[in-house]
Amino acid sequence: MLWPGSAALLAPLAPWFDEARRVLPWRALDLHAPHPDPYAVLVSELMLQQTQVATVIPFFQRWMERFPDASTLAAASEDEIHKLWEGLGYYRRARLLQGAAQGVVKDGWPKDLENLLELPGLGPYTAAAMASIAFQLPEAALDGNAFRVLARLLGIEENPRKSAARLREWLKPGLRTHGPSLLTQAIMELGATVCTPSPRCAKCPLASDCEARRQDATDRIPARPQRPVPREVSLWLLAVQSKGRWLLHPPAAHGLLAGLWRWPALAFETTLEGAAEEPHPFGLAEARTWPGWIQEYSHRREHIHPLALQFEAPFPAPKDLIWLDASELEAIPMGRRDQRLQELLRTPPAVCDEAPPLAGLLRLLQSRP
Ligand code: SF4
Numbered sequence: 001m002l003w004p005g006s007a008a009l010l011a012p013l014a015p016w017f018d019e020a021r022r023v024l025p026w027r028a029l030d031l032h033a034p035h036p037d038p039y040a041v042l043v044s045e046l047m048l049q050q051t052q053v054a055t056v057i058p059f060f061q062r063w064m065e066r067f068p069d070a071s072t073l074a075a076a077s078e079d080e081i082h083k084l085w086e087g088l089g090y091y092r093r094a095r096l097l098q099g100a101a102q103g104v105v106k107d108g109w110p111k112d113l114e115n116l117l118e119l120p121g122l123g124p125y126t127a128a129a130m131a132s133i134a135f136q137l138p139e140a141a142l143d144g145n146a147f148r149v150l151a152r153l154l155g156i157e158e159n160p161r162k163s164a165a166r167l168r169e170w171l172k173p174g175l176r177t178h179g180p181s182l183l184t185q186a187i188m189e190l191g192a193t194v195c196t197p198s199p200r201c202a203k204c205p206l207a208s209d210c211e212a213r214r215q216d217a218t219d220r221i222p223a224r225p226q227r228p229v230p231r232e233v234s235l236w237l238l239a240v241q242s243k244g245r246w247l248l249h250p251p252a253a254h255g256l257l258a259g260l261w262r263w264p265a266l267a268f269e270t271t272l273e274g275a276a277e278e279p280h281p282f283g284l285a286e287a288r289t290w291p292g293w294i295q296e297y298s299h300r301r302e303h304i305h306p307l308a309l310q311f312e313a314p315f316p317a318p319k320d321l322i323w324l325d326a327s328e329l330e331a332i333p334m335g336r337r338d339q340r341l342q343e344l345l346r347t348p349p350a351v352c353d354e355a356p357p358l359a360g361l362l363r364l365l366q367s368r369p
Pocket residue numbers: 149152153194195196199200201204205206207208210211212213218
């Protein structure tokens with residue numbers, strides 16, 4: 001299918017954006033000049049991956065106060081960057097952001113898309129967003145919002161990501177004509193505020209030329225990718241304390257949870273056979289429980305059963321766990337799930353419907369292979 005030229009088709013976006021644009025702490029006032037602070041654009045783009053604007057704003061402000069430029073961030077400790085990122089999720093982004101800052105400190109800002117792509121954490125979308133928003137280069141940044149807007153506008157019936165290369169080329173004349181930063185942000189803004197999954201076409205500056213609207217097909221364009229069904233798991237999440245120390249997993253060096261401390265967790269089902277055993281085994285002084293919750297991840301749903309256990313005397317830390325001094329607990333970075341248990345520890349416990357199978361749990365914990 002032949003698409004109309006991007007410069008003419010997208011022309012109504014520029015005046016609309018002048019009126020409708022939101023004031024965001026990382027957004028420059030003059031969108032026709034290179035951004036005065038490319039580092040702020042980099043921070044915002046990494047934070048905005050998988051996270052809503054409203055959530056990002058306070059994190060961005062705190063981050064910029066503590067790490068106002070690439071060199072401050074490049075020199076920070078991993079614990080500190082994770083602590084400041086705590087609550088945003090997808091912690092890998094914090095490490096990649098620091099890696100990118102270190103690259104910039106060492107070699108300066110890249111001058112083109114190819115070199116931006118070499119910075120850690122910058123995939124095709126983020127590198128193009130940096131090129132267009134920070135440096136006014138006519139590179140098309142296609143995120144989920146942009147794909148949705150363009151698929152509907154052009155009537156692309158199949159998954160628009162399959163047409164990414166063609167869309168990038170198609171957008172270039174529009175970017176050159178209307179300004180890379182302005183047009184890129186206008187498309188994103190339209191996707192975030194008007195051409196949402198349930199679009200408000202009556203408010204849209206592109207409505208008269210929109211193919212999906214003309215065909216009354218906005219509910220099926222863009223095609224929705226099939227998502228895998230998340231795996232259901234049920235866990236005891238254990239806050240184990242003895243003599244002013246807590247039992248924790250120290251951060252892994254690699255993987256999704258790198259840089260984060262974790263409470264030990266045990267599969268819920270495998271511990272039930274201990275339910276009838278003695279209530280306070282292994283020198284256990286106190287057990288506290290709270291109502292559980294479901295922790296959602298893209299690939300799994302964890303049914304969490306929180307449990308705090310206090311011992312008279314510490315036992316040797318099982319494999320992969322260490323005893324951490326209680327004074328350090330507030331300062332260590334944790335993911336959302338583990339942070340939530342930490343917060344529960346400050347609240348009164350609840351009566352559990354079913355007594356936790358303490359003997360079975362502790363035997364499992366202490367004999368971890
Ligand atoms: S007219 Fe509707 S479907 Fe088309 S781009 Fe605008 S908001 Fe999206």
